[in-house]
Amino acid sequence: MTMPDRLGFFGDYGGRYVPETLVAALDELEAAFRKIRGDRAFSAQLRLHLRDFAGRPTPLYLASNISHSWGAKIYLKREDLTHTGAHKINNTVGQALLTRRLGKRRVIAETGAGQHGVATAAACSLLGLRCRIYMGAVDVQRQRPNVLRMHMLGAEVVEVKTGSATLKDACNEAIRDWVTNVDTTHYIIGSTIGPHPYPLLVRHFQSIIGREANGQIRKVEGRLPDAVFACVGGGSNALGIFHGFLGANGTRLFGVESAGHGLKSGLHAATLAKGTPGVLHGSLSYLLQSRDGQITPTETLAAGLDYPGVGPEHSYLKDSKQVTYTTVTDHQAVAAFRELSRREGIIPALESSYALAAAREYARRKGHGKLILVNLSGRGDKDLDTLREYEEHHH
Numbered sequence: 001m002t003m004p005d006r007l008g009f010f011g012d013y014g015g016r017y018v019p020e021t022l023v024a025a026l027d028e029l030e031a032a033f034r035k036i037r038g039d040r041a042f043s044a045q046l047r048l049h050l051r052d053f054a055g056r057p058t059p060l061y062l063a064s065n066i067s068h069s070w071g072a073k074i075y076l077k078r079e080d081l082t083h084t085g086a087h088k089i090n091n092t093v094g095q096a097l098l099t100r101r102l103g104k105r106r107v108i109a110e111t112g113a114g115q116h117g118v119a120t121a122a123a124c125s126l127l128g129l130r131c132r133i134y135m136g137a138v139d140v141q142r143q144r145p146n147v148l149r150m151h152m153l154g155a156e157v158v159e160v161k162t163g164s165a166t167l168k169d170a171c172n173e174a175i176r177d178w179v180t181n182v183d184t185t186h187y188i189i190g191s192t193i194g195p196h197p198y199p200l201l202v203r204h205f206q207s208i209i210g211r212e213a214n215g216q217i218r219k220v221e222g223r224l225p226d227a228v229f230a231c232v233g234g235g236s237n238a239l240g241i242f243h244g245f246l247g248a249n250g251t252r253l254f255g256v257e258s259a260g261h262g263l264k265s266g267l268h269a270a271t272l273a274k275g276t277p278g279v280l281h282g283s284l285s286y287l288l289q290s291r292d293g294q295i296t297p298t299e300t301l302a303a304g305l306d307y308p309g310v311g312p313e314h315s316y317l318k319d320s321k322q323v324t325y326t327t328v329t330d331h332q333a334v335a336a337f338r339e340l341s342r343r344e345g346i347i348p349a350l351e352s353s354y355a356l357a358a359a360r361e362y363a364r365r366k367g368h369g370k371l372i373l374v375n376l377s378g379r380g381d382k383d384l385d386t387l388r389e390y391e392e393h394h395h
């Protein structure tokens with residue numbers, strides 16, 4: 001396991017770039033995290049909720065139809081089968097349980113596409129926590145079904161109208177709330193980003209994916225995979241599965257970013273491929289920014305990958321070459337989305353389709369007889385409107 005130093009740095013990346021008012025809360029969170037990691041009662045309670053509420057363990061599925069045509073054995077880790085439809089529930093249930101440990105009864109979160117908002121709202125209902133979700137007004141319009149889900153789950157959704165009225169404005173409002181109410185409130189961050197200890201905390205709760213997958217593939221194949229693929233937005237589903245295989249001899253790890261319309265077009269969300277180090281949302285990591293440090297807008301069909309930063313541990317894994325980072329265009333991802341749906345009877349999340357498309361490319365080029373594992377981070381029911389609009393524009 002790669003561990004950050006005392007100040008929360010993975011190599012050169014990470015740390016805590018936050019206002020002084022939040023340092024005590026981050027220290028408290030770090031101390032609580034250290035306690036629960038070795039705590040049997042906490043682990044037992046978490047295991048039960050993950051099993052009976054979230055639906056773990058998720059299956060490891062041999063996708064035999066695409067395996068046949070791609071020329072390699074393709075296994076899918078089925079995070080799409082979890083409650084609320086994506087890996088995000090692993091983290092929100094863990095952090096909601098931790099909130100109670102902290103003696104707090106109120107949770108805030110921010111959400112762009114609404115998936116993290118729904119997973120947070122569900123975990124808060126389960127554990128009897130008050131829940132407020134900040135969401136940009138533009139995103140509220142774009143993601144109606146998820147707003148209705150959050151309401152149904154008892155969460156308060158605050159529509160943020162400042163700035164561009166999207167995710168970054170929602171983040172600012174969430175931080176403002178946290179600074180004001182830090183004594184009573186825990187802020188559930190949805191990916192392996194933010195100030196220390198969040199990248200470590202979220203990775204901890206997501207690493208169940210890799211632990212399960214490691215055991216499952218050894219059981220059916222008697223060995224570890226040759227390659228593991230996962231999409232990278234903030235990076236939590238990727239770190240979750242990678243941590244089951246990091247350091248294993250003979251297993252190559254691939255993180256896949258969205259090249260949007262193509263890397264050369266400038267319209268993409270490929271932070272590790274095209275970014276430079278800088279500070280965003282409390283930590284230092286690769287960022288898409290202009291020379292004078294302005295964040296540049298991202299463009300991708302997958303809402304969950306639409307983020308100009310990336311978790312600091314990924315920046316470290318890139319520089320130390322423990323993981324290979326590649327990109328896939330929207331067009332390639334859509335083709336993989338359609339292929340999995342038609343050939344396997346599984347509609348993947350658009351986000352997961354970038355990982356699938358990269359795995360397909362790898363299988364065709366040098367995968368003959370190889371064992372390939374793809375993290376299917378979520379299900380794609382949420383993406384059908386997006387797909388229809390995309391195809392109307394491209395045919």
Ligand SMILES: *Cc1c(COP(=O)(O)O)cnc(C)c1O
Nearest residue numbers: 191233234235236237304351378
């Ligand atoms: C949110 C989301 C992602 C991207 O987030 P990571 O933290 O990079 O995992 C990927 N897939 C799905 C299905 C998502 O909902």
